[in-house]
Amino acid sequence: MSADQTRAVRRALALLVLLAAWETLSRIGWLDPFYVPPPSRVGGVVFDLVATGDLWPHLGATALAAFAGLLVGLVLGIGLGFAAALSPLVADLLEPVMILLNAIPRVILAPLFVIWLGIGLASKLALATILVTVLIFFAVYNGIKEVDRRLVERIQTLGGGQTVLAREVYIPSVTAWVMGNFKVAVGFAFTGAVVGEFVASSRGLGYLLQFAQSTYNAALTIALILIIMTFVLVLFAVAERLERRLLAWRYL
Amino acid sequence: MLRVRGLTVGYGGEPVLDGIDLDLESGHFASLIGPSGSGKTSILRVVTNLLQPEHGAIELDVNTREIGFLFQDDALLPWRTVRQNVTLGLRIRGAASGDADTQAEHWLTRLGLEGFGDRYPGQLSGGQRKRVAIAQVLALRPKLLLMDEPFASLDAIVRTRITQELLDWVEREHLTVLLVTHDLEEAIGVSDEVHVLSHGPRATIRARHSIDIPRPRNVLQVRRHPDFGPLLQTLWDELADEPPEKGTAT
Ligand SMILES: Nc1ncnc2c1ncn2[C@@H]1O[C@H](COP(=O)(O)OP(=O)(O)O)[C@@H](O)[C@H]1O
Numbered sequence: 023m024s025a026d027q028t029r030a031v032r033r034a035l036a037l038l039v040l041l042a043a044w045e046t047l048s049r050i051g052w053l054d055p056f057y058v059p060p061p062s063r064v065g066g067v068v069f070d071l072v073a074t075g076d077l078w079p080h081l082g083a084t085a086l087a088a089f090a091g092l093l094v095g096l097v098l099g100i101g102l103g104f105a106a107a108l109s110p111l112v113a114d115l116l117e118p119v120m121i122l123l124n125a126i127p128r129v130i131l132a133p134l135f136v137i138w139l140g141i142g143l144a145s146k147l148a149l150a151t152i153l154v155t156v157l158i159f160f161a162v163y164n165g166i167k168e169v170d171r172r173l174v175e176r177i178q179t180l181g182g183g184q185t186v187l188a189r190e191v192y193i194p195s196v197t198a199w200v201m202g203n204f205k206v207a208v209g210f211a212f213t214g215a216v217v218g219e220f221v222a223s224s225r226g227l228g229y230l231l232q233f234a235q236s237t238y239n240a241a242l243t244i245a246l247i248l249i250i251m252t253f254v255l256v257l258f259a260v261a262e263r264l265e266r267r268l269l270a271w272r273y274l
Numbered sequence: 275m276l277r278v279r280g281l282t283v284g285y286g287g288e289p290v291l292d293g294i295d296l297d298l299e300s301g302h303f304a305s306l307i308g309p310s311g312s313g314k315t316s317i318l319r320v321v322t323n324l325l326q327p328e329h330g331a332i333e334l335d336v337n338t339r340e341i342g343f344l345f346q347d348d349a350l351l352p353w354r355t356v357r358q359n360v361t362l363g364l365r366i367r368g369a370a371s372g373d374a375d376t377q378a379e380h381w382l383t384r385l386g387l388e389g390f391g392d393r394y395p396g397q398l399s400g401g402q403r404k405r406v407a408i409a410q411v412l413a414l415r416p417k418l419l420l421m422d423e424p425f426a427s428l429d430a431i432v433r434t435r436i437t438q439e440l441l442d443w444v445e446r447e448h449l450t451v452l453l454v455t456h457d458l459e460e461a462i463g464v465s466d467e468v469h470v471l472s473h474g475p476r477a478t479i480r481a482r483h484s485i486d487i488p489r490p491r492n493v494l495q496v497r498r499h500p501d502f503g504p505l506l507q508t509l510w511d512e513l514a515d516e517p518p519e520k521g522t523a524t
């Protein structure tokens with residue numbers, strides 16, 4: 023067995039032991055099932071959510087807000103990052119705002135977005151977008167500002183102009199920075215969507231979570247947390263593959 | 275080919291170089307030696323337009339596009355393969371990609387990097403990266419070749435081989451070369467003339483020597499030429515008698 027396989031088996035075993043202990047303690051009453059329902063009950067809730075199909079519209083709503091936020095955030099972050107790096111005027115205008123937004127926990131803007139944009143998709147999209155935009159803005163802005171001067175000079179002495187510089191140096195360099203932050207951006211987009219729903223909405227995983235909490239349904243709450251975790255882990259795996267593809271030169 | 279007149283270069287404070295004159299005839303191989311930090315790289319950066327001088331002028335008989343500049347460090351584009359790095363200059367100049375690839379293969383083979391075309395710079399040793407950088411510059415077939423301590427990072431055997439390879443190429447193509455080096459034997463072995471830069475700040479050219487050793491030369495055998503030993507001694511004395519800190523006001 024390879025070292026990786028050994029480690030995987032050990033981890034799976036640890037998880038199984040934990041679940042077995044939890045199940046036992048919950049069944050013999052040492053853990054109050056009202057607060058800490060046994061894994062079997064949580065599993066049942068997950069199964070029901072999937073089997074009845076109740077989960078899908080909510081998952082869909084959250085995914086839509088998250089993906090749309092990710093996309094808009096990427097476009098805005100990259101666009102503003104490039105603008106700030108290329109124009110000192112734009113940099114002076116944007117940097118203070120971005121630094122301020124970066125310094126605060128941006129989810130505190132959620133109630134404001136609900137007041138401004140209502141409890142529909144728009145407020146979730148806005149929250150996910152702003153979380154991603156600030157992150158990507160700094161990745162691109164710093165990526166361009168800290169681009170390797172030596173590479174720029176190489177291109178210049180080989181006779182390359184702005185177009186060649188962009189194609190051979192700036193865009194690859196910025197891609198590296200953005201992809202280096204891509205997994206975090208996916209996580210941020212999801213956080214934005216779920217927190218937005220949690221604050222006020224009529225659908226989505228965040229809404230379900232809020233419903234579960236207000237009805238003191240611990241089994242549903244844990245089930246939803248597991249579902250969200252699973253979904254984000256799947257997205258991370260996809261993001262990782264994309265990163266390895268776009269940054270093949272780094273993974274050799 | 276290249277005339278440098280009264281060149282004064284500074285980075286804000288006291289000038290690094292003060293009143294440098296340097297002539298390089300077409301088809302000549304010149305070396306520039308001097309203590310580290312004296313301003314050798316700065317001279318090349320002015321000639322290639324990467325640095326604006328405080329005073330002085332550069333006159334060139336060739337278009338700046340016909341200058342090949344081999345930098346002191348070997349920074350290649352990390353996200354491009356060896357082949358893409360070598361063809362970079364050719365592609366910038368509008369070569370068809372098939373042609374450029376053929377050229378790249380030719381140069382990689384000459385420099386002992388056959389089969390490395392699909393690798394990324396991160397997968398190469400320092401010496402291999404340096405050779406890719408050399409291929410990138412030579413593939414453009416420059417008329418004036420500027421090299422900044424190109425062989426410093428290579429081990430002795432590779433260094434001798436590459437130097438000879440480059441020397442053969444320069445002699446056959448009658449290239450004009452300005453080589454910055456701190457290796458005195460290398461300077462004598464390959465050049466027609468050696469310019470000695472004094473210690474900075476306010477460094478000047480303190481001596482020039484012509485080297486009348488016939489070509490074609492072999493970088494190993496050239497050491498047995500009767501002029502070699504005395505010249506080496508002279509250059510050594512000129513560099514050694516430099517004060518370690520303050521410049522010589524001549
Ligand atoms: N970008 C720079 N900013 C400030 N000082 C510099 C810069 N580049 C070089 N210098 C200074 O100029 C002097 C000459 O540098 P350089 O031309 O690189 O010397 P050499 O190539 O002979 O070692 C050195 O004292 C160095 O510290």
Ligand SMILES: [Mg+2]
Pocket residue numbers: 314315316346422
């Ligand atoms: Mg130097």
